Amino acid sequence: MQDSLEVWKQLIRLLFVIIGGMLLAWMFTMFALFAAHSFDLTEALEQSESLLNDIGMLRLSQTIQSFCLFVMPPFFLALINRENPLTFLSLRKPGQRPLIYGILSIVAAIPLINVLVRWNEGLHLPASLNGVETWMRQSEVAATALTEKMLSGTTWLDLTLGLLIIALLAGFAEELFFRGLLQQWLDRLLGRKHYAKTGTSPAWVKHVSIWVIAFVFSAIHLQFFGFFPRLLMGAWFGYLLWWTGSIWVPIAAHITNNAFSVVFMFAENKGWLTSDPDTLGLEASWWLSPISVLALISLAMMIRQGAKKQSIPQD
Numbered sequence: 001m002q003d004s005l006e007v008w009k010q011l012i013r014l015l016f017v018i019i020g021g022m023l024l025a026w027m028f029t030m031f032a033l034f035a036a037h038s039f040d041l042t043e044a045l046e047q048s049e050s051l052l053n054d055i056g057m058l059r060l061s062q063t064i065q066s067f068c069l070f071v072m073p074p075f076f077l078a079l080i081n082r083e084n085p086l087t088f089l090s091l092r093k094p095g096q097r098p099l100i101y102g103i104l105s106i107v108a109a110i111p112l113i114n115v116l117v118r119w120n121e122g123l124h125l126p127a128s129l130n131g132v133e134t135w136m137r138q139s140e141v142a143a144t145a146l147t148e149k150m151l152s153g154t155t156w157l158d159l160t161l162g163l164l165i166i167a168l169l170a171g172f173a174e175e176l177f178f179r180g181l182l183q184q185w186l187d188r189l190l191g192r193k194h195y196a197k198t199g200t201s202p203a204w205v206k207h208v209s210i211w212v213i214a215f216v217f218s219a220i221h222l223q224f225f226g227f228f229p230r231l232l233m234g235a236w237f238g239y240l241l242w243w244t245g246s247i248w249v250p251i252a253a254h255i256t257n258n259a260f261s262v263v264f265m266f267a268e269n270k271g272w273l274t275s276d277p278d279t280l281g282l283e284a285s286w287w288l289s290p291i292s293v294l295a296l297i298s299l300a301m302m303i304r305q306g307a308k309k310q311s312i313p314q315d
Helices: 002-036 041-053 055-080 096-121 127-150 156-190 192-198 203-219 224-244 248-270 288-309
Strands: none
Touching (some): 002 055, 055 127, 096 224, 127 156
């Protein structure tokens, strides 16, 4: 009975900080919209539909959401649980090699990710679910258009803001929330009895937590025809946290991934690209895909070996 009450208490606390973050994000976004229209409520509501055409408001909205939805809830839950946020969220200093390996893994994964994206885009639901597939494709197009709009600039200021908001802030915020908070929260919850005795959870619990949160991470982006590549990337970030014991490693990897997208989009806007980076590992460069897989396996082995030397629990 006591154990059941503790589970419900933790779940209610988690929902409280998440819903609180959503409300704060909505309030600050609406305040910014009103302020942009001299606090004229009628005009603000009339112009709210044109928000998607205002790059400045899109960037501000993205910044607000990153802070309120993803950065604040983890710290609030740590405080509610009366725990040190640095320990609770694994914000411990990482080793230099794991950090470098984590960044290199994103570079190595590009060809493999491109292959998975091409495969995922070609998937179709059964004819009986045509309506669902149409909705999924519309959501994909809308989400992609939103990202492309934010990255449509051609000035160095546009590039700088893109790197700050999409790469640095979003990469940090999402990893803090999904891996630092949700993955570790689920890990402690599922393995609570073992955790209470040993300070860690069984390996099977860690695997389950990683894949469940990776699923949530991918689904919440509403880009279903990139679902499986993002699912695997989310799982990879989860394993980086487990193997290294530091949230900074998946944060660095996530920032690197987002930074590539920002830089490639900027280069495309400027007309600097002579080839499409999204085709690496496909067609003529197919041979890069098996190399990508081998490189990732090698990096995973080196990261795990480093974790064992530092006595980070793997079981």
